[in-house]
Amino acid sequence: MPTCQEVAENATEYLEGAMPRRERFAVWAHLRICPNCRNYLRQLMRTVSLTRRAGASDPPPPPQEEDRLVAAMKAARASRSD
Incomplete structure (x- = not known):
C-alpha cells in the first residue's frame, strides 16, 4: 500500500486515471483508511x-x-543571460 507521500505525489495521475490499475487500486485502498489523504484529494479536486x-x-x-x-x-531572459 502506498504511503501518504506517495499518494500526494501521484494524486494527479490518480484523479486523471493515468496510472496502472494495480497502482490505482492501491491508492484507492489507502484512501479508504486515510482521512488526511481523502481531504487532500478533495482539496486538489476543488482547486482544479x-x-x-x-x-x-x-x-x-x-x-x-x-x-x-x-x-x-x-x-x-536576454538580460539575465548577459
Whole structure:
C-alpha cells in the first residue's frame, strides 16, 4: 500500500486515471483508511475545478498585449543571460 507521500505525489495521475490499475487500486485502498489523504484529494479536486472556472471566464488578452508580454519576457531572459 502506498504511503501518504506517495499518494500526494501521484494524486494527479490518480484523479486523471493515468496510472496502472494495480497502482490505482492501491491508492484507492489507502484512501479508504486515510482521512488526511481523502481531504487532500478533495482539496486538489476543488482547486482544479475553481482554476478551470476562473480561466474559462477570462477573455484572452488582445493580440497586441500578448505580443508586448512575450517581448518583455524575451528581453528579461536576454538580460539575465548577459
